[in-house]
Amino acid sequence: MITSDNHVHTSFSTDSETPMETMVLAGIHKGLSSICFTDHMDYQFPSDIPSFFVFSPEEYFLELDRLAAKYASSIQIRRGVELGLKKGIAQECRQLSSSFPFDFIIGSTHLVDDMDPYYSTYWEGQSERQGILRYYETTLENIQSGIDFDVYGHIDYIIRYTPTQKQYREQGITNEAYLERELEAAFPVIDEILKQLIRSGRGIELNTAGFKYGMGHPHPHERILKRYRELGGELLSIGSDGHQPEALAYDFARVPELLRECGFRCYTLFQNRQPIQQPLS
Numbered sequence: 665m666i667t668s669d670n671h672v673h674t675s676f677s678t679d680s681e682t683p684m685e686t687m688v689l690a691g692i693h694k695g696l697s698s699i700c701f702t703d704h705m706d707y708q709f710p711s712d713i714p715s716f717f718v719f720s721p722e723e724y725f726l727e728l729d730r731l732a733a734k735y736a737s738s739i740q741i742r743r744g745v746e747l748g749l750k751k752g753i754a755q756e757c758r759q760l761s762s763s764f765p766f767d768f769i770i771g772s773t774h775l776v777d778d779m780d781p782y783y784s785t786y787w788e789g790q791s792e793r794q795g796i797l798r799y800y801e802t803t804l805e806n807i808q809s810g811i812d813f814d815v816y817g818h819i820d821y822i823i824r825y826t827p828t829q830k831q832y833r834e835q836g837i838t839n840e841a842y843l844e845r846e847l848e849a850a851f852p853v854i855d856e857i858l859k860q861l862i863r864s865g866r867g868i869e870l871n872t873a874g875f876k877y878g879m880g881h882p883h884p885h886e887r888i889l890k891r892y893r894e895l896g897g898e899l900l901s902i903g904s905d906g907h908q909p910e911a912l913a914y915d916f917a918r919v920p921e922l923l924r925e926c927g928f929r930c931y932t933l934f935q936n937r938q939p940i941q942q943p944l945s
């Protein structure tokens with residue numbers, strides 16, 4: 665049983681309205697032993713709105729400390745962040761991670777060439793295949809950027825926003841052949857992503873939002889999880905990427921067996937930026 669959610673958003677994230685305390689109470693209600701908050705910090709996200717996807721770390725840590733003390737006997741609260749990675753933000757990221765006592769840092773690709781693939785404009789003027797490949801190539805560049813993080817978030821997130829996948833989702837179907845084909849085409853770059861993460865002592869996450877989005881798979885797809893393990897990858901955090909209390913620990917019951925089938929015996933929690941391996945059973 666997985667009793668720790670390590671990718672959780674609250675109203676400190678621009679795309680969530682859930683107070684942090686509501687998430688803590690939901691975690692206690694679901695019987696979680698720990699929760700690691702990882703609100704969005706996407707420096708230089710293109711927007712006219714000030715502080716879009718950026719929070720005040722001072723206020724964030726005040727609230728984390730208050731809740732960690734208040735609920736200490738019921739749940740362990742750990743302090744994380746999800747950095748949206750891109751070119752030109754290494755100094756801001758370094759400043760943040762060296763000034764605040766984070767337990768855990770997720771690095772994620774949310775933008776490609778300053779465009780958000782969530783919006784259809786990203787997909788205009790390039791083939792879908794190119795749009796997917798560009799996402800993975802950007803991830804590779806982000807890994808090499810020197811930005812400090814512990815695991816890479818939702819590695820195959822791009823597939824959930826392709827025009828084809830959006831159509832399947834609207835029809836309420838999953839198309840395994842499509843997912844396999846696109847994965848196959850991108851696999852050389854994905855392989856290099858996994859190798860570079862392992863070589864630099866960093867890990868990946870299993871993000872259950874893929875189930876929530878009707879993909880029929882977590883992020884990343886089991887084939888990527890298997891390959892990571894085959895290459896010797898051991899650091900693997902587990903998170904729901906929940907932005908609402910009902911999404912907390914989403915479909916975690918499916919995770920232990922899925923991971924065992926991919927060759928894992930443990931998953932990873934991070935405390936004071938140090939990995940702690942937990943047995944799956």
Ligand SMILES: [Zn+2]
Nearest residue numbers: 746772817818
């Ligand atoms: Zn993300």
Ligand SMILES: [Zn+2]
Nearest residue numbers: 671673746905
């Ligand atoms: Zn997230």
